[in-house]
Structure formats: structure tokens, C-alpha cells
Amino acid sequence: MRRNEYLIKAFFFLTACVSVTILALIMIFLVKEGAPILSHVTLKEFLFGQYWYPTDDPVAFGIFPLIVGTVSVTLISTLVSVPLGVMTAVYIAEIATDNLAAIIKPLVELIAAIPSVVIGFFGMVVVSPFLQDTFGVPTGLNLFNASLMLAFMATPTICSVTEDAIRSVPESLKEASLALGATHLETIFKVTVPAAISGISTAIILGMSRAVGETMVVLMVAGGAAMNPHSLFDPVRPMPASIAAEMGEAAFGSEHYNALFATGVVLFLFTLGFNLFAAWIAGRYNRK
Amino acid sequence: MKKIILVLSLICLASPAMAGKLVLKGSTTVLPIAQKATEAYMALHPDTVITLSGGGSGNGIKAIIDGTATIGNSSRFIKDKEVKQAVDQNAYPVPHRIAIDCIVPIIHKNNPVSDLSKEKLRDIYTGKITNWKDVGGPDMKIVVISRDSSSGTFDAWKELVLDGERVTPAALTQPSNGGLVTQISGTKGAIGYIALGYINTDVKVVSVDGIKGSEQTAKNGRYTISRPLFMFTAGWPEGETLDFINFILSPKGQALVKEAGSITLY
Numbered sequence: 001m002r003r004n005e006y007l008i009k010a011f012f013f014l015t016a017c018v019s020v021t022i023l024a025l026i027m028i029f030l031v032k033e034g035a036p037i038l039s040h041v042t043l044k045e046f047l048f049g050q051y052w053y054p055t056d057d058p059v060a061f062g063i064f065p066l067i068v069g070t071v072s073v074t075l076i077s078t079l080v081s082v083p084l085g086v087m088t089a090v091y092i093a094e095i096a097t098d099n100l101a102a103i104i105k106p107l108v109e110l111i112a113a114i115p116s117v118v119i120g121f122f123g124m125v126v127v128s129p130f131l132q133d134t135f136g137v138p139t140g141l142n143l144f145n146a147s148l149m150l151a152f153m154a155t156p157t158i159c160s161v162t163e164d165a166i167r168s169v170p171e172s173l174k175e176a177s178l179a180l181g182a183t184h185l186e187t188i189f190k191v192t193v194p195a196a197i198s199g200i201s202t203a204i205i206l207g208m209s210r211a212v213g214e215t216m217v218v219l220m221v222a223g224g225a226a227m228n229p230h231s232l233f234d235p236v237r238p239m240p241a242s243i244a245a246e247m248g249e250a251a252f253g254s255e256h257y258n259a260l261f262a263t264g265v266v267l268f269l270f271t272l273g274f275n276l277f278a279a280w281i282a283g284r285y286n287r288k
Numbered sequence: 289m290k291k292i293i294l295v296l297s298l299i300c301l302a303s304p305a306m307a308g309k310l311v312l313k314g315s316t317t318v319l320p321i322a323q324k325a326t327e328a329y330m331a332l333h334p335d336t337v338i339t340l341s342g343g344g345s346g347n348g349i350k351a352i353i354d355g356t357a358t359i360g361n362s363s364r365f366i367k368d369k370e371v372k373q374a375v376d377q378n379a380y381p382v383p384h385r386i387a388i389d390c391i392v393p394i395i396h397k398n399n400p401v402s403d404l405s406k407e408k409l410r411d412i413y414t415g416k417i418t419n420w421k422d423v424g425g426p427d428m429k430i431v432v433i434s435r436d437s438s439s440g441t442f443d444a445w446k447e448l449v450l451d452g453e454r455v456t457p458a459a460l461t462q463p464s465n466g467g468l469v470t471q472i473s474g475t476k477g478a479i480g481y482i483a484l485g486y487i488n489t490d491v492k493v494v495s496v497d498g499i500k501g502s503e504q505t506a507k508n509g510r511y512t513i514s515r516p517l518f519m520f521t522a523g524w525p526e527g528e529t530l531d532f533i534n535f536i537l538s539p540k541g542q543a544l545v546k547e548a549g550s551i552t553l554y
Contacts, residue, residue: 053454055437056446065457129474138429138477139460224436224461235460245436245463252343 034262037061040255046262052226054246054256061259063266065226069236070270072229073146073218074211080151082204085158093166094188112156120220123149128221137233139223144232146222150214154207161206165199166192202282209274213267215240239267308336308528314348314361317444318517320548321387322361325536328544336528352522353379358529360520363389363444379522386536388551390484390506390514391444394491396476401425403495406512409449412479415456420477432459433471433480445481448513485549503551517550
């Protein structure tokens with residue numbers, strides 16, 4: 001009996017080791033393949049260079065427009081997905097009847113099950129012509145379209161994590177508020193939501209990190225122009241789209257190949273930052 | 289002793305198959321043609337093993353010079369510097385013209401513009417001209433669409449139209465030919481470029497300097513945005529390599545060239 005238990009423990013320990021090792025190997029590989037680019041350009045030129053011409057002569061490996069692309073689609077999609085996700089969660093957790101919540105919740109979670117290529121295709125053939133016809137913009141494949149599609153993908157994440165946070169607010173807090181004469185809505189916005197704010201922050205950051213790393217959607221609908229956008233309807237080229245579009249053709253071991261891996265490292269640092277931040281906030285939340 | 293004879297005879301039996309090994313490397317423009325050709329060739333000669341990889345024209349030529357490939361695919365002619373390098377290493381590069389590549393500018397169906405000069409095309413792609421009214425069209429912003437920088441079509445466009453100048457950073461990029469046609473057919477102010485084999489009726493082809501890109505004008509040299517595609521060998525090809533080159537130049541091989549979207553030699 002004891003031996004069995006020992007074996008099972010060892011098995012789970014090994015499994016845990018495998019995932020940690022794989023993560024470590026991926027990191028090592030990324031850095032190893034990306035670092036050689038620094039022998040062609042300085043770190044400053046790479047991160048803040050305005051021009052991305054990886055195959056031209058002379059070459060230019062400046063990923064600043066790509067970073068701006070990633071940051072801008074992430075921020076704008078957050079502006080859309082946060083109100084949508086948080087309010088849906090409030091509705092499901094606090095306002096909707098149990099029956100209605102039992103219908104809406106699975107439907108929202110179903111959005112997360114739509115493959116990103118389908119959402120990208122939707123953006124290309126439905127949203128893009130709509131934007132062109134309605135706003136008269138030259139191209140419908142732009143920052144706004146990509147942000148909208150990403151918001152669509154991040155909303156279920158934000159919604160379900162927020163809902164958990166709201167549900168874990170102690171009943172006694174709400175009862176106290178109601179007993180003091182506050183209405184239902186006042187209780188929700190002045191007591192329940194503030195009490196769940198750490199959990200909601202975690203939800204938002206998880207949603208954002210989903211948007212940062214998403215590849216297919218931005219490859220299909222962001223337009224792919226490596227420039228700093230001047231308006232909401234300008235095309236952008238976020239980092240994942242650039243990597244996906246160019247990696248297939250970049251000669252193995254070339255400067256371009258290294259530059260794409262280095263872009264991957266930057267992207268990895270972005271998502272790592274988001275996740276660490278989310279973990280930090282969640283940690284603070286648990287201590288309270 | 290018997291064993292040794294057996295082994296020797298096995299080696300003798302195996303050797304014809306061992307000789308049938310080709311390594312193709314180089315241009316991504318030639319890649320679709322080479323892919324179709326190698327598949328068809330291997331179906332005809334099951335003993336032959338062909339490995340095919342991209343890497344760009346420069347790498348293809350380099351590979352035949354240093355002997356890492358039997359055939360170097362290239363979408364351009366060999367440069368003087370490369371010839372010198374090759375001769376220094378006792379490899380005499382021999383070009384084999386296998387197909388013609390022709391690239392045409394395409395726009396939205398309802399756009400009245402029907403002809404653009406090469407200079408205007410260059411100005412549009414470098415970002416100097418941004419409105420259709422400057423090239424005789426309606427007052428509408430030009431949506432410049434380019435292929436991704438690693439595509440062979442992009443390479444040719446840059447060389448033949450842009451004179452090596454950079455495409456404006458505001459240009460949208462499309463990873464595939466199909467996506468490009470879809471995008472242009474749905475965007476009123478769009479302009480793009482595509483290999484002749486990929487055009488369909490959803491988009492309008494613009495003539496360049498008064499000459500419309502077609503199989504005929506590309507073959508007789510009047511349409512200037514076209515170029516021959518090459519396979520280079522080190523020295524005059526022999527054996528299996530010669531067989532393979534002859535296969536591509538045969539009517540059967542040229543049919544595959546057409547299938548791959550390029551123009552046949554004859």
C-alpha cells in the first residue's frame with residue numbers, strides 16, 4: 001500500500017517535471033535562436049527601429065511598429081471586451097434568474113470554443129466589407145477589425161473568471177449592504193464588484209494575455225502593414241502575425257530567422273509579464 | 289567467403305538506386321514548379337530519391353558551387369561575383385531556362401484605371417502617389433497591397449518594378465496569392481500584383497506602359513514585368529540530373545510548369 005502511494009507520487013512528480021522541463025527548453029531554444037540577431041543590430045535598433053524590411057538590401061530589423069501593433073490591438077480589444085465580459089458576468093452571477101443564467105453561461109463559454117481561424121474568416125468576409133461600406137474606410141482589414149475580433153475571443157475568459165470572483169464574495173457582505181437599505185444595483189456596484197476587484201483584475205489581465213498571443217486572427221484581419229497606426233482604421237502588423245507569415249520562408253539560420261525568434265522572445269516576455277502580474281494580483285487577493 | 293560475395297552482390301544491386309539521388313535547393317519562386325516536377329519524376333522513377341528545399345536563389349546557386357546540391361533553383365541569372373566564386377572552386381555553373389515568370393498588377397473590378405506606367409507603379413508602391421486621381425482615376429485613396437517579404441513574387445516585383453527601392457511601410461501584406469485576390473475583389477481602392485497563373489475574373493488586370501501582361505507578351509519580351517526562371521547545375525548535367533532537366537523541358541514537364549502558375553517556354 002505504502003509502496004503504491006510512493007509510486008503514484010513519483011509518477012506525478014515526473015509529470016510535473018516534464019512540463020517544467022519542456023517550458024525551460026522552449027525558453028532556451030527561443031533565446032538561443034534569437035540572440036544572434038544582436039550581432040547584426042543593437043538591442044536599441046531592434047526594439048526601437050521604425051522599419052521592418054527583413055529581406056531587403058539593405059535590411060532593416062526594427063520591430064517597433066510590430067510592438068506598437070501588438071500593444072494597440074491588445075489595448076483596444078481590452079476596451080471592448082472588459083465592459084462586455086464584466087457586465088455579462090455581473091448579470092449572470094447577480095441579476096439573471098437561475099434558469100436564464102443556466103442558458104447564457106454555456107452560450108458565452110461556447111464562444112471560447114470557436115476556432116480562431118473561423119473568427120478570422122468572419123472578420124475577413126463579414127466585418128471587413130461592413131466597415132468599408134459603413135465608415136467608408138479604404139480597407140476593412142485594420143486595427144479596429146482585429147481588435148473587435150480579439151475582444152470577441154477574450155470576452156469568455158474575462159466573463160468566466162469575473163463570475164467566479166463575484167460569486168466568491170461572501171454572502172454576508174451583500175446582506176449587510178441590503179440590510180442598510182441599499183438597493184440591489186447599489187449593492188452590486190458599490191459592494192460586490194469592489195469586493196471582487198482583485199479577481200476581476202486577474203480576469204482582465206488573462207483576457208489581455210489571450211489577445212497578445214493570438215496569431216491567426218491578427219494574421220487574417222489586421223492588414224499586415226508594418227507601420228505605426230495613425231487612426232483606428234489603419235492596418236497594423238502585430239508580432240505574432242509577422243512571425244507566422246514569415247517563418248515559413250525565412251532561410252534556416254539566416255539573420256531573418258534569428259530576428260523572428262528574437263521577436264518571439266519579446267512576445268514571450270510580454271505574455272510572461274501579463275501572467276506574472278495576474279499571479280501577483282491573485283496572490284494579493286488570496287491573502288486578504 | 290560466400291557471405292562476402294552475397295554482400296558484394298547486394299551492394300551491386302543497390303548501387304543503381306544509390307546513384308539516383310538528386311538534391312534541389314534554392315528560389316521559392318521556382319519551388320512550386322520543382323515540387324510538381326519532382327513528384328511526377330519520382331512517380332516515373334521510383335528508385336530516385338529527390339530532396340527539395342527553398343532558401344532563395346542565392347542559396348541555390350551557392351549550393352551548387354559548394355556541392356551541397358545537384359541542382360540550384362534560381363529566379364534570376366547568376367551574378368558575376370558568383371561565377372567567379374564558382375570558377376575558383378572548379379565548378380562551372382550551367383544555366384537551364386525552365387519557365388517564364390510573369391507578374392501583373394491587379395485592381396478592383398470597378399476601378400476605371402486600365403493602364404499604369406512603370407514609374408507610376410513604382411511611385412504607388414513606394415508611397416509617393418497615394419490617390420487614384422493622380423493616375424487618372426477617381427478621388428479615392430490607394431490601398432497598396434503587397435506580398436509578404438519572403439515571397440518570390442515580392443522579390444520579382446521589387447526587382448522589376450521598384451528598382452530595389454523599399455515598399456512603403458503602409459502597404460498591407462498578404463501571405464497568399466488566394467488571399468490577395470479575395471482582398472482586392474472586396475476593396476474598391478486596392479492594387480496588388482500576382483503571378484499571371486493566379487488571376488481570375490474577380491479582379492481587373494492593369495496593363496503596364498500600354499502592354500497587357502499575357503503569355504504571349506511575356507514570351508516575346510514586350511511585357512517587361514517578367515523574367516526567366518533557371519535551374520543551375522555545376523558543369524553540364526549527366527545521368528539522373530540530365531534526365532530530370534530533360535523531363536522538365538519535355539512537354540510533360542512544361543505542362544507542370546503551367547499548373548504551377550508560370551509560363552511555359554514553348
